[in-house]
Amino acid sequence: MKKTLAILAAGLGSRYGGLKQMVPMGPSGEFIIDYSIYDAIRSGFTKVVILVRPQMEADFRATIGSRVERRIEVQYVYQHIDRLPGGFTPSPERQKPWGTGHAALSCAPGIKDEPFGVINADDFYGADAFRALGGFLDATAQDPSRYCMAGFVLRNTMSEFGSVARGICQTTPDFFLKTVVERTQIEPVGEAARFKDDDGQWRPLTGDEYASMNMWGLKPSVFPHLEAYFIEFLKTYAKDAKKEFFLPFVINDLMARGLVTTTVVPTSSKWFGVTYPQEREMVVTRLRQLVEQGIYPRSLWG
Numbered sequence: 001m002k003k004t005l006a007i008l009a010a011g012l013g014s015r016y017g018g019l020k021q022m023v024p025m026g027p028s029g030e031f032i033i034d035y036s037i038y039d040a041i042r043s044g045f046t047k048v049v050i051l052v053r054p055q056m057e058a059d060f061r062a063t064i065g066s067r068v069e070r071r072i073e074v075q076y077v078y079q080h081i082d083r084l085p086g087g088f089t090p091s092p093e094r095q096k097p098w099g100t101g102h103a104a105l106s107c108a109p110g111i112k113d114e115p116f117g118v119i120n121a122d123d124f125y126g127a128d129a130f131r132a133l134g135g136f137l138d139a140t141a142q143d144p145s146r147y148c149m150a151g152f153v154l155r156n157t158m159s160e161f162g163s164v165a166r167g168i169c170q171t172t173p174d175f176f177l178k179t180v181v182e183r184t185q186i187e188p189v190g191e192a193a194r195f196k197d198d199d200g201q202w203r204p205l206t207g208d209e210y211a212s213m214n215m216w217g218l219k220p221s222v223f224p225h226l227e228a229y230f231i232e233f234l235k236t237y238a239k240d241a242k243k244e245f246f247l248p249f250v251i252n253d254l255m256a257r258g259l260v261t262t263t264v265v266p267t268s269s270k271w272f273g274v275t276y277p278q279e280r281e282m283v284v285t286r287l288r289q290l291v292e293q294g295i296y297p298r299s300l301w302g
Contacts, residue, residue, distance in 0.1 A: 032273065148262060168205070182248070
């Protein structure tokens with residue numbers, strides 16, 4: 001079964017000061033994105049679509065693309081800030097991309113009629129998460145209304161260096177997603193957690209909740225919906241320099257309207273990334289441990 005992995009990387013340049021300045025994390029100089037592509041290949045994905053800004057493509061080809069193009073088909077697609085549907089023009093002050101919803105929509109030119117996964121370029125998701133994602137897409141490939149989201153146990157996504165923002169999921173007993181509620185300022189409390197609500201009050205979390213880490217399994221049927229919702233978004237926010245159009249908002253509304261169902265596929269993987277500068281050493285250590293445990297080879301690409 002053909003399936004594609006769409007990797008959202010258009011924001012990397014702004015966060016890292018240019019792709020060449022991304023700091024290698026793996027024992028042989030790998031970036032986090034290398035591990036995602038490696039796990040995708042092992043889970044049966046047959047193509048990678050990498051979303052970049054046009055000025056980043058050369059750096060991507062020279063660093064990441066040159067390593068992985070021998071192992072899997074790679075296509076680059078672009079997220080433009082100033083090319084908008086409906087004749088809208090952005091604020092001249094806008095510098096950041098339009099958010100994950102627009103990023104997913106911008107992947108459409110690289111995807112034909114196959115099911116596809118969506119991930120962030122700078123998050124480590126783990127082998128189990130990719131197996132769960134790939135298995136769902138294989139099982140539901142013929143149903144255009146069946147989507148999924150990898151459900152990470154909240155305590156497996158926390159940082160010891162500061163608070164994080166996570167999409168906290170509500171599910172039915174049979175793991176159909178009901179809603180994703182964005183919670184900011186989540187911090188660990190032992191094995192549990194807490195978050196600060198809109199009134200500035202701390203509210204408890206058990207730590208067992210499923211959290212969204214922007215790892216989705218989708219079908220091409222999502223693209224017309226994304227375009228229509230994005231146009232509605234632009235009617236209000238086209239001239240806003242910072243407002244973002246988020247993928248979970250669209251999925252939530254499509255579910256509420258009964259147009260799609262979204263299954264939460266649980267994963268035991270432990271997410272990590274570099275939310276805080278202090279986390280780089282932790283990421284390097286974790287990757288080295290995974291190599292020592294035999295989960296990854298010392299050099300991913302030989």
